[in-house]
Amino acid sequence: MHSDEDRKQKRVRDAEYYRKNLESIKIKKAAYYQRTKEQHRKRNAENYKANKEKRRASGAAWKKANPEKVKAAAARYREKHREAIKAKRLTYLDKTKQWNKKHYEKNKHSRDEYAKQYAEEHPEKVREYHRKCRNAKPEVYRAHRLRRIASLKTDTNNSPTATELKAIYSPGTKCHYCDNQATAADHFIPLSRGGKHVMSNIVPACKPCNSSKGNKIYGTEWTGRPNK
Numbered sequence: 754m755h756s757d758e759d760r761k762q763k764r765v766r767d768a769e770y771y772r773k774n775l776e777s778i779k780i781k782k783a784a785y786y787q788r789t790k791e792q793h794r795k796r797n798a799e800n801y802k803a804n805k806e807k808r809r810a811s812g813a814a815w816k817k818a819n820p821e822k823v824k825a826a827a828a829r830y831r832e833k834h835r836e837a838i839k840a841k842r843l844t845y846l847d848k849t850k851q852w853n854k855k856h857y858e859k860n861k862h863s864r865d866e867y868a869k870q871y872a873e874e875h876p877e878k879v880r881e882y883h884r885k886c887r888n889a890k891p892e893v894y895r896a897h898r899l900r901r902i903a904s905l906k907t908d909t910n911n912s913p914t915a916t917e918l919k920a921i922y923s924p925g926t927k928c929h930y931c932d933n934q935a936t937a938a939d940h941f942i943p944l945s946r947g948g949k950h951v952m953s954n955i956v957p958a959c960k961p962c963n964s965s966k967g968n969k970i971y972g973t974e975w976t977g978r979p980n981k
């Protein structure tokens with residue numbers, strides 16, 4: 754049997770030994786760790802597998818109790834793997850971009866068809882949507898609309914020539930909506946409402962009617978200038 758005194762002395766001796774041999778102990782420990790690394794890893798993995806729920810719960814609890822440590826560990830990881838993370842993110846972005854592009858092209862036609870059909874079936878919703886956009890960001894809306902109209906114009910194969918357009922409001926031609934001399938070519942069904950930039954959709958109009966009608970549908974939404 755060891756006495757309390759014996760035990761105390763042993764503790765002191767051990768502490769002394771530890772202090773004196775700190776470096777070599779560290780080296781030995783590291784060597785031991787390296788030697789048995791695989792074994793430990795395997796054992797840990799097996800233990801994890803066997804006690805998955807428990808280990809997960811305790812891990813989550815530890816994380817919750819040590820948010821600062823979690824943060825620091827994440828920062829250390831990011832610092833250590835900075836280049837790899839960057840490379841991965843770039844690859845990912847690139848892939849996403851490519852996928853988006855492919856998806857966009859693939860569904861372009863059906864999407865356009867859908868939008869057209871929706872606009873035909875819900876004119877009031879489309880109007881409401883445009884009104885909101887226009888109010889929120891008038892410049893952006895205007896630019897977008899002009900771009901859309903331009904693309905519609907250039908996309909159409911049988912778009913009228915400048916001469917044909919000008920001929921439509923030649924001297925002596927009356928405005929389609931009033932008795933004024935026509936001075937502009939008007940899209941009877943506005944381009945923004947699905948009308949085509951083709952001669953069959955273009956009528957002569959005076960400037961006041963043309964701007965008063967805007968993108969409204971003649972007959973229902975617009976029935977001519979008031980007090981003309």
Ligand SMILES: [Zn+2]
Pocket residue numbers: 928929930931932933958959960961962963
């Ligand atoms: Zn007119």
